[in-house]
Amino acid sequence: MKRSGDSEGEKRRKRRRLLQELGDQKIPFLAPSDRGFQQLWDTSYSGLVLRKSCSLPAELHSRVQAALLTLRRKGCLLKDLVRVRDRDVFTAVSRALLGEPGHTYRYLDTRLFAIPWHSEDIDVKGQNCCDPDLRAACKALWELNTFFCTDVSQLKEGDRLSQSAKGEAEHESGQGCSQPSPPQVCSGPVKFNVTLLNYMDPAAMSQLKEEPYYGMGKMAVGWHHDENLITHSPVAVYSYSCHDDKGESSEGSSSDKACWRIGLKVAWDIHTPGLMLPLESGDCYYMRDDLNSTHQHCVLAGDTARFSSTHRVAECSSGTLTYIQSRCREALSNLHTDPETGSHRLVALLPATLQDCEEIHNEVEFEWLRQYWFQGQRYARFCSWWTRPMEQLEKDWKLMETMTMLFLAAVEEEGQEEEGRREMAEILLSALTDRHQQRQTWRDRCHSSLAQTLPPEEAPVDRPFWGVDDPSMPLPFDLADIINRVESLLWR
Ligand SMILES: O=C(O)CCC(=O)C(=O)O
Numbered sequence: 409m410k411r412s413g414d415s416e417g418e419k420r421r422k423r424r425r426l427l428q429e430l431g432d433q434k435i436p437f438l439a440p441s442d443r444g445f446q447q448l449w450d451t452s453y454s455g456l457v458l459r460k461s462c463s464l465p466a467e468l469h470s471r472v473q474a475a476l477l478t479l480r481r482k483g484c485l486l487k488d489l490v491r492v493r494d495r496d497v498f499t500a501v502s503r504a505l506l507g508e509p510g511h512t513y514r515y516l517d518t519r520l521f522a523i524p525w526h527s528e529d530i531d532v533k534g535q536n537c538c539d540p541d542l543r544a545a546c547k548a549l550w551e552l553n554t555f556f557c558t559d560v561s562q563l564k565e566g567d568r569l570s571q572s573a574k575g576e577a578e579h580e581s582g583q584g585c586s587q588p589s590p591p592q593v594c595s596g597p598v599k600f601n602v603t604l605l606n607y608m609d610p611a612a613m614s615q616l617k618e619e620p621y622y623g624m625g626k627m628a629v630g631w632h633h634d635e636n637l638i639t640h641s642p643v644a645v646y647s648y649s650c651h652d653d654k655g656e657s658s659e660g661s662s663s664d665k666a667c668w669r670i671g672l673k674v675a676w677d678i679h680t681p682g683l684m685l686p687l688e689s690g691d692c693y694y695m696r697d698d699l700n701s702t703h704q705h706c707v708l709a710g711d712t713a714r715f716s717s718t719h720r721v722a723e724c725s726s727g728t729l730t731y732i733q734s735r736c737r738e739a740l741s742n743l744h745t746d747p748e749t750g751s752h753r754l755v756a757l758l759p760a761t762l763q764d765c766e767e768i769h770n771e772v773e774f775e776w777l778r779q780y781w782f783q784g785q786r787y788a789r790f791c792s793w794w795t796r797p798m799e800q801l802e803k804d805w806k807l808m809e810t811m812t813m814l815f816l817a818a819v820e821e822e823g824q825e826e827e828g829r830r831e832m833a834e835i836l837l838s839a840l841t842d843r844h845q846q847r848q849t850w851r852d853r854c855h856s857s858l859a860q861t862l863p864p865e866e867a868p869v870d871r872p873f874w875g876v877d878d879p880s881m882p883l884p885f886d887l888a889d890i891i892n893r894v895e896s897l898l899w900r
């Protein structure tokens with residue numbers, strides 16, 4: 409599967425080398441009460457911006473917070489069964505993706521399908537994919553998204569200093585909001601297209617990992633870069649610490665409760681001190697410029713339950729419903745259906761065309777259908793937006809099974825010119841081998857021991873799946889025999 413940057417093996421080696429160099433020592437980190445905190449921020453973490461709670465409109469806070477509580481009450485926030493270094497693990501935080509209709513966000517070999525923002529009024533489009541409460545909640549997060557788009561786009565160098573930390577730096581350097589602003593660093597208006605929501609109640613967690621390098625405390629989310637973003641695009645985060653879902657308020661006695669913090673570090677660097685930024689409920693922070701790629705961040709758990717809404721510019725060139733639908737159209741344009749008899753034939757047998765079709769077949773099966781069903785009924789339960797499109801993609805995919813069958817028949821046909829046949833057989837073999845392996849991987853993921861622990865409505869579904877003698881399917885699910893047949897053609 410696709411991965412960017414260093415390979416896992418390289419990362420492991422790098423990590424081991426750094427840990428060796430470090431021995432038992434911890435790397436220092438600075439928090440706001442430490443001397444030099446502001447200077448460290450300005451020199452080594454300048455892409456980080458804190459927006460204190462008071463700089464957002466009060467009613468936006470209350471709508472967003474109500475929305476997050478609604479999503480929790482409805483059970484929309486779920487742990488993801490992701491893959492880390494070829495192993496299945498549940499995320500410690502519960503999550504949901506909201507965003508532009510038809511958008512998806514891929515992280516840790518998992519494609520999340522966005523519940524649409526529902527930004528328009530219900531009557532306008534007659535949307536009835538989910539109930540009014542959920543729709544209102546989605547809309548509130550869309551409003552927050554709009555606020556962030558504007559705010560991050562307008563943020564100028566000058567503001568950056570005045571917004572950061574408690575304002576000490578402001579007094580020292582004499583900079584305030586009225587200062588003329590140097591040119592904007594961020595190019596063009598920012599359009600966040602998804603938000604990944606996170607929720608965790610530390611009281612419900614049996615054990616959280618200790619932050620290993622700096623000794624920053626318990627982590628809710630370990631050190632990472634955010635994946636699958638447009639290069640150098642910003643990330644905006646809203647942080648809401650609340651009471652747990654049993655209604656035990658923490659607000660009164662907040663002084664003796666540990667607060668939530670984020671940790672930042674320069675990637676692969678054990679010499680620059682880390683930065684720890686405490687967040688009060690309603691505070692927001694932005695990671696701008698290349699901060700996400702040059703630095704890693706983690707989330708350090710406080711004592712109370714907490715939500716965050718993390719707004720991103722997801723790299724969606726192959727991640728939207730419109731994209732995959734047009735890919736399917738491209739593949740299916742090579743299939744001719746006789747209007748009288750309903751029988752099928754391939755339009756062209758050009759190797760490049762066949763290869764495209766088989767690649768699209770694998771893409772729709774593994775990046776869309778299996779990703780979707782692996783996450784069980786969780787999408788359809790809250791909002792039916794994806795139900796129809798997924799049915800249609802499955803129909804298209806099934807026609808592609810027919811196309812593969814016709815392709816196989818053409819390759820096996822006697823009296824073919826030898827060179828042409830060989831080239832076709834090689835293309836088919838490589839697509840089928842890939843398909844066979846990926847089907848196995850998804851079967852394993854669906855039947856893993858962790859998957860078994862999920863309640864039926866969240867349990868992974870291995871779909872599409874069909875039995876050996878399903879008359880409606882043109883090819884078997886298990887491709888081992890066919891792969892052998894094509895291989896033996898190549899050996900002749
Ligand atoms: O909760 C936060 O503040 C950030 C969470 C985060 O890093 C993520 O979801 O990628």
Ligand SMILES: [Fe+2]
Nearest residue numbers: 632633634705
């Ligand atoms: Fe992150």
